[in-house]
Amino acid sequence: MATKRKITTADKKPAPRPDLIGGHTLSMYVNNEPGVLMRICQVFARRAYNIDSLVVSQGRDPRFSRLTLGISGDPAGLSQIIMQCTKLIDVIHCFEHMPQDAVVRELAMIKVMVKGGEKRTEVLQIVEHFGGKTVDLTESSIIVRIEGASDKVDAAMRLLVTYDIVETVRTGKVVMARGEGIT
Amino acid sequence: MATKTKTTKKRKPKEQLDGAQAMIKTLADLGVEYVFGYSGGAALPIFDALETVKSDIKFVLTRHEQGACHMADGYARATGKPAVVLVTSGPGAGNTITGIMTAQMDSIPMIIITGQQVTWMLGKDAFQEADIFGITIPVVKHNYLVRETNDLPRITREAFHIATTGRPGPVLIDVPKDISQSPFTGDMNAEIDLPGYNPEASYEIDDQDIEDAALIINAAKRPLILAGHGAMISGAEMELMELATRLNCPVTSTLLGKGVFPETHELALGMLGMHGTAYANKAVCECDLIINIGSRFDDRIIGKAEEFGKNAKIVHFDIDPSEMNKMITPDVQVIGDAKAALKKLLKKVDSLETTSWLEKLDGYKKKFPLSYAKQGGLRMQKVLDEFYELTNGEAIVTTDVGQHQMWAAQFYKNSESFKWISSGGAGTMGFGFPAAIGAQFACPDETVIAVCGDGGFQMTLCEIATACIHKLPVKILVLNNHYLGMVRQWQEMFFDNRESGVDLEGNPDFVKLAEAYGCKGINIKRPADVRKKLQEALAYNDGPVLINAECVKTDLVFPMIPAGAALEDMLTERPKHKMAKPIGST
Numbered sequence: 196m197a198t199k200r201k202i203t204t205a206d207k208k209p210a211p212r213p214d215l216i217g218g219h220t221l222s223m224y225v226n227n228e229p230g231v232l233m234r235i236c237q238v239f240a241r242r243a244y245n246i247d248s249l250v251v252s253q254g255r256d257p258r259f260s261r262l263t264l265g266i267s268g269d270p271a272g273l274s275q276i277i278m279q280c281t282k283l284i285d286v287i288h289c290f291e292h293m294p295q296d297a298v299v300r301e302l303a304m305i306k307v308m309v310k311g312g313e314k315r316t317e318v319l320q321i322v323e324h325f326g327g328k329t330v331d332l333t334e335s336s337i338i339v340r341i342e343g344a345s346d347k348v349d350a351a352m353r354l355l356v357t358y359d360i361v362e363t364v365r366t367g368k369v370v371m372a373r374g375e376g377i378t
Numbered sequence: 379m380a381t382k383t384k385t386t387k388k389r390k391p392k393e394q395l396d397g398a399q400a401m402i403k404t405l406a407d408l409g410v411e412y413v414f415g416y417s418g419g420a421a422l423p424i425f426d427a428l429e430t431v432k433s434d435i436k437f438v439l440t441r442h443e444q445g446a447c448h449m450a451d452g453y454a455r456a457t458g459k460p461a462v463v464l465v466t467s468g469p470g471a472g473n474t475i476t477g478i479m480t481a482q483m484d485s486i487p488m489i490i491i492t493g494q495q496v497t498w499m500l501g502k503d504a505f506q507e508a509d510i511f512g513i514t515i516p517v518v519k520h521n522y523l524v525r526e527t528n529d530l531p532r533i534t535r536e537a538f539h540i541a542t543t544g545r546p547g548p549v550l551i552d553v554p555k556d557i558s559q560s561p562f563t564g565d566m567n568a569e570i571d572l573p574g575y576n577p578e579a580s581y582e583i584d585d586q587d588i589e590d591a592a593l594i595i596n597a598a599k600r601p602l603i604l605a606g607h608g609a610m611i612s613g614a615e616m617e618l619m620e621l622a623t624r625l626n627c628p629v630t631s632t633l634l635g636k637g638v639f640p641e642t643h644e645l646a647l648g649m650l651g652m653h654g655t656a657y658a659n660k661a662v663c664e665c666d667l668i669i670n671i672g673s674r675f676d677d678r679i680i681g682k683a684e685e686f687g688k689n690a691k692i693v694h695f696d697i698d699p700s701e702m703n704k705m706i707t708p709d710v711q712v713i714g715d716a717k718a719a720l721k722k723l724l725k726k727v728d729s730l731e732t733t734s735w736l737e738k739l740d741g742y743k744k745k746f747p748l749s750y751a752k753q754g755g756l757r758m759q760k761v762l763d764e765f766y767e768l769t770n771g772e773a774i775v776t777t778d779v780g781q782h783q784m785w786a787a788q789f790y791k792n793s794e795s796f797k798w799i800s801s802g803g804a805g806t807m808g809f810g811f812p813a814a815i816g817a818q819f820a821c822p823d824e825t826v827i828a829v830c831g832d833g834g835f836q837m838t839l840c841e842i843a844t845a846c847i848h849k850l851p852v853k854i855l856v857l858n859n860h861y862l863g864m865v866r867q868w869q870e871m872f873f874d875n876r877e878s879g880v881d882l883e884g885n886p887d888f889v890k891l892a893e894a895y896g897c898k899g900i901n902i903k904r905p906a907d908v909r910k911k912l913q914e915a916l917a918y919n920d921g922p923v924l925i926n927a928e929c930v931k932t933d934l935v936f937p938m939i940p941a942g943a944a945l946e947d948m949l950t951e952r953p954k955h956k957m958a959k960p961i962g963s964t
């Protein structure tokens with residue numbers, strides 16, 4: 196599951212990084228305190244794992260925060276890193292979620308320059324196909340919002356890449372365990 | 379005429395503490411005996427509280443903050459209890475890093491309190507402001523930057539709890555000056571609040587894991603117990619002895635596990651690993667079962683991981699789940715406190731028939747004994763061997779890092795826990811002498827010997843002053859080869875004997891140096907004098923004594939397994955052929 200893809204006007208067709216395909220999704224429940232993120236990031240950096248995406252927000256109980264991390268790297272070492280994170284005093288729990296057991300969503304905003312009505316119509320068609328929304332529209336530009344599973348966002352990106360994209364912003368994925376599973 | 383004054387009963391004002399006083403009171407409540415430290419501006423309120431709060435806490439002014447950490451470390455290793463380090467902000471705090479890292483690597487409980495700039499100056503590069511919270515995250519078990527005066531007692535108590543339970547480690551508390559100086563209006567008994575920390579769980583051992591372990595153990599023919607520091611921390615000496623004798627199973631220990639199983643016992647094989655005994659390493663290669671109790675399979679004991687115990691099943695007991703599968707993938711893992719786990723295991727295992735296995739190992743003991751050349755000058759091994767004899771192996775021995783450390787590990791056999799104090803994981807030069815001071819404070823009636831190289835001793839020798847002031851009868855043994863001997867050994871063996879950055883020319887006259895501090899000094903130059911001079915040192919108890927032993931300059935430590943090589947590739951003598959540079963590890 197690709198989570199980080201740089202698209203710039205200079206580089207329209209980036210090759211997907213093979214190590215990102217099948218990226219891991221971790222969730223953490225942690226104390227909501229300054230410095231906690233620093234501790235967690237150090238565990239990953241020291242073992243040369245890249246954090247491809249990171250979403251942090253306050254939990255329902257404001258004493259805690261929820262994290263979703265998209266991680267790429269060797270799965271063998273990852274289970275050890277999960278234990279090293281769990282060991283941190285500020286971490287209540289840390290789990291890896293498999294795609295079949297969890298709902299994963301993210302949101303992307305894409306700014307496309309559209310000079311001329313023809314291009315604009317094409318872009319809007321693509322966006323509609325993916326259930327996206329137009330959130331900003333000017334004579335020369337359009338910002339679209341696409342949300343869903345990361346691979347859906349990726350697919351939309353792949354189609355839009357042929358247009359004049361100037362900026363993209365992705366939230367990074369958030370995860371929730373299905374059924375009675377714990378996130 | 380004096381007017382009659384109304385005699386109002388003077389009401390004692392309600393005791394108003396400031397944050398620093400509340401903190402020191404909490405430390406006293408927790409039973410802290412010693413604070414080692416070095417003063418400075420940001421820590422002034424805390425130093426003042428040491429004077430204004432009545433308590434039994436004793437403060438020791440060291441000569442360097444690193445020394446303070448190693449003293450607290452030595453104190454903890456000799457007692458199992460933590461001591462406190464108290465230093466100022468910025469450079470004071472910075473000087474503690476190596477000491478904290480040393481404690482973290484070897485799971486040593488320690489509380490480090492650092493003064494800090496006032497809160498509103500943080501992040502503004504104010505005088506002596508350093509982000510010590512951020513700097514120390516990778517080298518502590520946990521740390522705090524205190525933001526509320528009223529949190530001080532709770533945080534202090536949490537720090538203590540975290541440092542001393544589960545797998546122990548250092549905890550740092552950074553206290554801005556305004557926080558320590560402000561009035562304390564909170565609850566001195568505020569409860570600790572650590573929802574992400576549950577060390578009690580380590581006493582619940584999974585029954586199935588014990589069953590699985592017992593199944594493998596009961597089927598073994600050539601078992602080997604590997605005893606680590608974890609067994610010592612959990613106090614599992616009796617269970618370990620019971621297990622070894624019931625199974626008729628030989629026991630090897632790690633550098634930090636020395637003493638948890640008596641090294642003089644007939645089942646003991648001594649230390650394993652890079653400079654371990656040949657018979658311990660042979661046992662690892664030939665056994666069919668390794669029962670690892672509280673060792674983290676450090677790279678210096680396993681050598682090439684793929685080859686380690688390749689003929690053996692492996693059972694790994696560890697309190698820290700993140701040690702499982704890290705270096706070695708065990709067949710059975712038992713997570714939890716070693717003593718609790720062994721108690722359960724002992725209900726499930728029977729005696730084993732291992733006569734031929736033990737005979738085989740005895741053969742190795744005879745074929746590859748630890749020995750040294752009696753000719754060719756004064757050898758470190760000889761001095762250590764004599765010291766061992768003269769103290770009946772009962773002294774507390776601390777070491778620095780290098781050749782002398784490995785020889786001390788080989789020749790000073792330990793029969794008890796907490797009597798061997800050596801920096802293992804970090805391999806910190808400069809550790810040995812201050813650690814001995816800490817151990818001597820903890821155990822005033824024991825003989826404490828600091829075994830140092832001439833290199834490492836010079837890193838923290840300023841603490842002679844500390845030892846002298848407190849009249850601590852520490853025996854400082856400087857095994858002087860005028861070289862950074864261990865590094866020179868590697869250069870001789872793997873770098874065509876090209877010496878680079880290892881010649882300690884410019885060494886002082888150590889005896890004169892000691893005398894300048896008011897410390898007794900003794901020189902040993904000839905093998906024939908060793909016993910007499912050591913006896914003289916042992917008989918002197920009015921203060922520290924430094925023994926400078928002029929040793930062979932270019933001796934090599936054997937056995938040796940080159941870093942990253944398989945245990946089978948052990949060298950027991952100077953190699954005749956050129957060696958490849960080790961690449962697997964350092």
Ligand SMILES: Cc1ncc(C[n+]2csc(CCOP(=O)(O)OP(=O)(O)O)c2C)c(N)n1
Pocket residue numbers: 778779780781782783805806807808830831832833834835857859861862863864865
């Ligand atoms: C602080 C620190 N710096 C460098 C080293 C690398 N090192 C390991 S052993 C050693 C030589 C130690 O020399 P010495 O203290 O004279 O002891 P010897 O090996 O000669 O017994 C060195 C430099 C270290 N372990 N610690």
